[in-house]
Amino acid sequence: MMRKGELNMRFILNCAKILIFIMVLVHSNLLFAEDKVVAKVNEQDIHLFEVKSFLNKVVPIGRFHTQSLNKKEYWEKALNTAIDSRAIVIFIKNNNPEIYNGLKNKVNEIIKVIKKRFKSNNEYAKALKENGITEKILYETYMDLNVKDIIKEKIFSEKIEPKVLKEYYKNNQQMFSTGESYVVKNCLIKADARELKAKEMEEKKKEAENLLKMLKEEDEKAWQKCDKGIYPEQDTVYKFSKNYPIKEIFKLKKGDFGGPYRNIYGYLIVKVIDIKPSEVLPFDEIKNEIERLMKLKKFKDYYKNLLKRAKDEANIKILDNNFSN
Known part of the structure; x- marks a missing residue:
């Protein structure tokens, strides 16, 4: 039977659309202390709780069950994704305050929503304690989980001039052929x-x-x-x-x-x-799709370059990646 604190914690995580495996792990041989430090980035701790939080981003759709949690490859990928995200958070804090402040604002709103679900601060603190984490761990986890989305939102909010869209259409007409x-x-x-x-x-x-x-x-x-x-x-x-x-x-x-x-x-x-014979779809019918494709490519290129710069400057230490044991 699930304890009240565990149920509350599941609700916290669902509120922010994060799938955590705490309750599944209780019945498996994979249960660890959630505040266990598994890696460091520039001396900032990454806890096991965060690695579990990233699992739902790396486990393929359709394999999201208990057996998946025993696969070391998923745990290692989740750990590496958490490390990458933390390196980027640290980098943008020092180099891109606009994106960093946007990320902070989003996470603060998430934490506020979570707290409102509890009758009191004491009940909220008790739920965190019963699940072996602190609010700092929860906050850092949300920062790392949301940084990629914040960067994507920033790039997708930027306008592309119509003449640029038309030039892309002209140079890539094979993509828009029927x-x-x-x-x-x-x-x-x-x-x-x-x-x-x-x-x-x-x-x-x-x-x-x-x-x-x-x-x-x-x-x-x-x-x-x-x-x-x-x-x-x-x-x-x-x-x-x-x-x-x-x-x-x-x-x-x-x-x-x-x-x-x-x-x-x-x-x-x-x-x-x-x-x-083949026809090219009219520009007006697909200009929104062209804009989406251009922004998506810009985001992927930007994020790839940002990650490289962030990791080049980061001091990364993996303390424990032997999760499957």
């Missing part, structure tokens, strides 16, 4: 496997195959036998279109029939009416 597209005429025989028995599905398949023969014989009345409502009578299929067997359709030539293709709606038959 690729070759197929204009097809659709014919669907509805057959929902959730509603029909296997024998009925087989009958629907035969119906679609017979209809395909009629269509190939250019029986115009055959198109009237197609079920309406799900697929448009005529459609343009791109490489990114949904609900079409793209690979199969793109093997066809103009005038060819394809199918019947089984999907969740039934059996689809297509006739290729035309094949259009």
